[in-house]
Amino acid sequence: xxxxxxxxEYDGRNYVGWQRQENGTSxxxxxxxxxxxxxxxxxxxxxxxxxxxxxxxxxxxxNFRSETALSVEQIxxxxxxxxxxxxxxxxxENVAEDFHARYSAKSREYSYHITLEPSALLRNYAWHxxxxxxxxxxxxxxxxxxxxxxFESFCKTQAEVDHHRCTVQRAYxxxxxxxxxxxxxxxxxxxxxxRTLVGTMVDVGRGYTSYEDFKDILxxxxxxxxxxxxxxxxxxxxxxxY
Amino acid sequence: xxxxxxxxEYDGRNYVGWQRQENGTSxxxxxxxxxxxxxxxxxxxxxxxxxxxxxxxxxxxxNFRSETALSVEQIxxxxxxxxxxxxxxxxxENVAEDFHARYSAKSREYSYHITLEPSALLRNYAWHxxxxxxxxxxxxxxxxxxxxxxFESFCKTQAEVDHHRCTVQRAYxxxxxxxxxxxxxxxxxxxxxxRTLVGTMVDVGRGYTSYEDFKDILxxxxxxxxxxxxxxxxxxxxxxxY
Numbered sequence: 484x485x486x487x488x489x490x491x492e493y494d495g496r497n498y499v500g501w502q503r504q505e506n507g508t509s510x511x512x513x514x515x516x517x518x519x520x521x522x523x524x525x526x527x528x529x530x531x532x533x534x535x536x537x538x539x540x541x542x543x544x545x546n547f548r549s550e551t552a553l554s555v556e557q558i559x560x561x562x563x564x565x566x567x568x569x570x571x572x573x574x575x576e577n578v579a580e581d582f583h584a585r586y587s588a589k590s591r592e593y594s595y596h597i598t599l600e601p602s603a604l605l606r607n608y609a610w611h612x613x614x615x616x617x618x619x620x621x622x623x624x625x626x627x628x629x630x631x632x633x634f635e636s637f638c639k640t641q642a643e644v645d646h647h648r649c650t651v652q653r654a655y656x657x658x659x660x661x662x663x664x665x666x667x668x669x670x671x672x673x674x675x676x677x678r679t680l681v682g683t684m685v686d687v688g689r690g691y692t693s694y695e696d697f698k699d700i701l702x703x704x705x706x707x708x709x710x711x712x713x714x715x716x717x718x719x720x721x722x723x724x725y
Numbered sequence: 726x727x728x729x730x731x732x733x734e735y736d737g738r739n740y741v742g743w744q745r746q747e748n749g750t751s752x753x754x755x756x757x758x759x760x761x762x763x764x765x766x767x768x769x770x771x772x773x774x775x776x777x778x779x780x781x782x783x784x785x786x787x788n789f790r791s792e793t794a795l796s797v798e799q800i801x802x803x804x805x806x807x808x809x810x811x812x813x814x815x816x817x818e819n820v821a822e823d824f825h826a827r828y829s830a831k832s833r834e835y836s837y838h839i840t841l842e843p844s845a846l847l848r849n850y851a852w853h854x855x856x857x858x859x860x861x862x863x864x865x866x867x868x869x870x871x872x873x874x875x876f877e878s879f880c881k882t883q884a885e886v887d888h889h890r891c892t893v894q895r896a897y898x899x900x901x902x903x904x905x906x907x908x909x910x911x912x913x914x915x916x917x918x919x920r921t922l923v924g925t926m927v928d929v930g931r932g933y934t935s936y937e938d939f940k941d942i943l944x945x946x947x948x949x950x951x952x953x954x955x956x957x958x959x960x961x962x963x964x965x966x967y
Contacts, residue, residue, distance in 0.1 A: 492845045539846060563843060571845045601805060603734045603813045604781060604961075608846070719846075 484548050486582055487555060489514075489528075489562075490574035491543040496607060496716065497569060500536040501543070510534075510570060514545065517565040521558060522551045531584040531723040532591055532672065537715030539608070542592075542722035546584040584723070590652060591672060592721040595665040595681045595713060609662070610681075610717035616688035618663070621656050624687045624697050625665065628654040628680065635704035637680050638673030647673055647704065666721075675712055683710035726790050728824055729797060731756075731770075731804075732816040733785040738849060738958065739811060742778040743785070752776075752812060756787070759807040763800060764793045773826040773965040774833055774914065779957030781850070784834075784964035788826045826965070832894060833914060834963040837907040837923045837955060851904070852923075852959035858930035860905070863898050866929045866939050867907065870896040870922065877946035879922050880915030889915055889946070908963075917954055925952035 491514070499507035503515070511528050518526050526547040534540055551558070559575040566572070581587075596609040599616070628651045635647035650670045657664040665681055683700065686692035692700075692710060700708040733756070741749035745757070753770050760768050768789040776782055793800070801817040808814070823829075838851040841858070870893045877889035892912045899906040907923055925942065928934040934942075934952060942950040 494845045494848070541846065568848050569845045571843045573842065600815065601813045603736045603811045604783065604850070606736070606810050 484550060484580065486546055486548050486578050486580050487558065488576050488578045488582060488584070489545045489547075489559075489572050491530075491540060491545055492571045492573060493540050493543065494569040494607075495534060495537050495539045497567075498536065500538065501530045501532065501534045501540075507536075510540075510543075511545075513566065513570060514562070514572075517562050518547065518549075518558075520565055521553070521561040522549055524549060524551070529584045531588045532720045533674075534718075534720055535675070535678075535715055538718045538720065539716075540720040543720050544584050544588070544723040544725075546578065546582055582725075587725055588723050590668050590670050590724045592666065592668040592724070593672065593677045594667075594719050594721050595677060596717045596719070597663040597665075597681075597685070597713075599661040599663070605662075607716055608719075610714050612685055614685070614689035616663070616685065617690070618656060618658060618688065620694060621663075621684050621688040624684050624694060625654045625656055625667075627698060627701060628667070632701060633704050634673055634676055634680075634701075636700050636706055636709050637676050637683070638706065639675040640706065644673065649673065649676070677718055678712035678715065679706075679709050681713035681717070685713065686710040726792060726822065728788055728790050728820050728822050729800065730818050730820045730824060730826070731787045731789075731801075731814055733772075733782060733787055734813045734815060735782050735785065736811040736849075737776060737779050737781045739809075740778065742780065743772045743774065743776045743782075749778075752782075752785075753787075755808065755812060756804070756814075759804050760789065760791075760800075762807055763795070763803040764791055766791060766793070771826045773830045774962045775916075776960075776962055777917070777920075777957055780960045780962065781958070782962040785962050786826050786830070786965040786967075788820065788824055824967075829967055830965050832910050832912050832966045834895075834908065834910040834966070835914065835919045836961050836963050837909075837919060838959045838961070839905040839907070839923075839927070839955075841903040841905070847904075849958055850961075852956050854927055854931075856927070856931035858905070858927065859932070860898060860900060860930065862936060863905075863926050863930040866926050866936060867896045867898055867909075869940060869943065870909070874943060875946050876915055876918055876943075878942045878948055878951050879918050879925070880948065881917040882948065886915065891915065891918070919960055920954035920957065921948075921951050923955035923959070927955065928952040 503512040531544040555575040598609040745754040773786040797817040840851040895910040
């Protein structure tokens with residue numbers, strides 16, 4: 484049985500998220516349908532990160548098993564010919580049998596894009612924040628995240644996870660004129676975590692939540708304490724490292 | 726009579742172009758309708774550059790005359806509240822009575838964005854070119870454009886222009902990984918000029934047209950000699966200088 488790894492970019496706007504669902508079109512389901520046409524067999528495509536509805540990816544990684552004799556270039560070409568324009572396969576390769584897009588991943592990198600001015604051209608890819616933000620306070624807040632922490636305060640309730648500890652390797656804000664980018668790399672991410680972190684850091688930046696309160700929220704491990712999740716369309720899964 | 730200048734950003738995808746037309750929705754017409762609601766008077770909005778259908782703008786400049794007592798901030802706020810999300814007014818100011826967005830402009834800057842790999846996230850804002858391109862040859866070709874030239878070979882037939890001379894201040898390609906940006910600044914642009922220049926330079930880059938042929942096309946002043954126009958969605962009117 485071959486194991487094939489895909490590097491996938493997508494615009495999440497028209498999808499219910501990565502994961503197959505009954506109530507709408509998912510990225511996973513769309514790729515599986517295209518593969519079914521190409522391979523004439525049903526495959527299960529495993530994604531490294533289960534991005535939510537509306538979230539984008541520049542570097543999602545997925546894998547699937549198949550008996551096909553097609554080359555990886557034929558698979559990539561066939562997929563790009565069949566997939567809609569908002570999903571692109573950048574790379575396909577044969578990998579070891581035990582490679583698993585989700586479980587083998589060592590870390591994932593997300594970015595979150597904010598514009599401080601309304602923008603016609605960025606409206607689908609950045610959150611327009613109207614408040615004045617104290618960027619140095621937001622930077623300080625971001626640096627609190629680095630290290631091993633329990634992020635229960637910043638995730639949606641998930642029955643399937645047995646703990647909420649994540650190791651954050653990097654977390655910082657990058658400023659480019661009226662645009663802010665939050666970059667975060669961690670071994671794992673909980674459901675809704677990046678968006679809730681961004682929403683709560685924006686609360687700190689605008690003075691609605693204090694830096695000390697943010698520290699307390701992180702320590703409390705209680706989701707009701709954190710701020711609103713930032714909208715999905717500013718978030719991008721940038722890359723997955725193995 | 727007041728004269729009010731606007732700085733406008735738009736995503737051109739859903740419009741027939743800047744200019745009011747009978748067969749579809751224009752940027753100009755959309756702004757005029759919103760102004761009519763705000764000012765309770767009909768105004769004629771003059772744009773610096775008449776961008777084609779599908780072309781974007783980050784820094785279009787426009788002006789209109791009105792007797793309104795509203796402040797420029799009220800006008801800007803009212804416009805942004807009424808306009809669709811794909812048109813944003815970044816700035817409004819009172820200007821001298823003789824200011825004319827088109828005739829007073831000293832120069833305009835356009836950029837054209839090419840991706841050499843397909844991209845889900847850039848698909849509406851960059852032209853995906855599948856050919857291998859000789860970038861240094863394209864850079865040489867771009868440098869031919871700087872100075873005063875007759876660009877008749879690179880424009881659509883226009884009854885209303887009396888000559889085709891343009892003074893190009895800057896024209897160069899910028900490379901960022903698999904992305905190429907063409908930047909051009911000139912005192913004026915003819916209809917379809919940037920897109921036809923880009924299309925013909927890509928022909929040079931892929932070896933379909935030689936550098937010498939490009940020189941000849943520029944000298945010949947005959948539109949039938951140049952290449953195809955590059956698609957509209959890669960083009961952005963970046964700024965207008967007065």
